[in-house]
Amino acid sequence: MTEPELLPAFVLHTRPYRETSQLVDLFVASMGKISVVAKGSRSSRSSVKGLLQPFLPLHICYSGNSSLKTLSQLEARSAQIVLQGERLFSGLYLNELLYYLLEPDAEYPGLFSSYFQTLLALSNQQELVSPLLRQFELLLLQQLGYGSDFCYAADSGLPIDPACFYRYEPEAGFVTTALCxxxxxxxxxxxxxxxxxxxxxNILAAARRFSRQAFAALLGNRPLKSRELYSAFIARRSE
Structure with missing residues (x-):
């Protein structure tokens, strides 16, 4: 009998389900975001207890064709990626973006690999956090179908002029403006x-501003818990 294929995956979000189970949202290589029931995973005797946590590279197998599937096999493929301080909140921020914005059961080519590499880079204290986040945000927007044209103005069709100013309109792109x-x-x-x-x-700050505007249009009024936690972390550290 053929062994079931194990797929690389990361946990994005978990919540309790019934007495001993969990509902788990996973980011799966070649599969995108899927939702599964992890039966008995909160039981003290569960063999997977402690594995369903963020930043732990997993191999998983699931069954079922409905929107809510059943987790049938789970194992750690390597050690957990350790993130601390600002880097931890950055990782949680990426997880929230993926959890809220990825369509269920839709493939996003290259995004899983980029996410994995970004987490590994965040765990390296020599890597600067902000450029890593900006690079991933730009890729995610592109994969979601909201990548912007950075070469031509949306209103005129003319090439972006270094000496001109533009406002960003999520449904259109960069539009020429006289305001500054x-x-x-x-x-x-x-x-x-x-x-x-x-x-x-200056470019890095502009990229952060652009990402904030672009994701605000997609997230609507939904607050990101990672930002709230990071603000509280900074406030405590400054006391």
């Missing part, structure tokens, strides 16, 4: 974002 305030972008910044020139602090 904290929410608009210079053409130089837009070109820098497209080239991911994040060694430039």
């Amino acid at each position: 305030n904290h929410s608009v972008f210079s053409g130089r910044e837009i070109i820098g974002i497209s080239e991911q020139d994040f060694s430039d602090e």
Whole structure:
């Protein structure tokens, strides 16, 4: 009898289900986001107790064709990726984006590998956090179908001019504006974002501003818990 295929996966979100089980949202290589029931996983005698946690590379197998599947096999494929401080909240932030924005059972080519590599980079204290987040955010927007045209203005069709200013409209792209305030972008910044020139602090800040605007349009009024936790963490550290 053929052994079932084990798929690489990460936990995005868990919640209790009935007396001893859990509902688990997983990000699965080649499968995207899926929801499963992990039967008996909260039981003291469960063989998978402690495995259903963020940042632990897993191999999983599941059964069922409905939107809610059953987890049938689970094992750790390597040690948990250790994130601390700002890097922990950054990882939780990525998980929230994936949990809220990925469509169930939809494939996102290359996104799983990028997520895995981003977590590994976040665990390396030599890597700067902000550029890693900006790179992943840009890829995620593209995979979701909301990637922006950083080369041409949406209103005129003309190439982005480094000397001009533009506002970002989520359903259109960058539109020329005569205004110059904290929410608009210079053409130089837009070109820098497209080239991911994040060694430039101004470009990096502009990329963060762009991502905030783009994801706000997708998330609506839904607050991100990771941002709240990070703000509380910074407040405690400054006391």
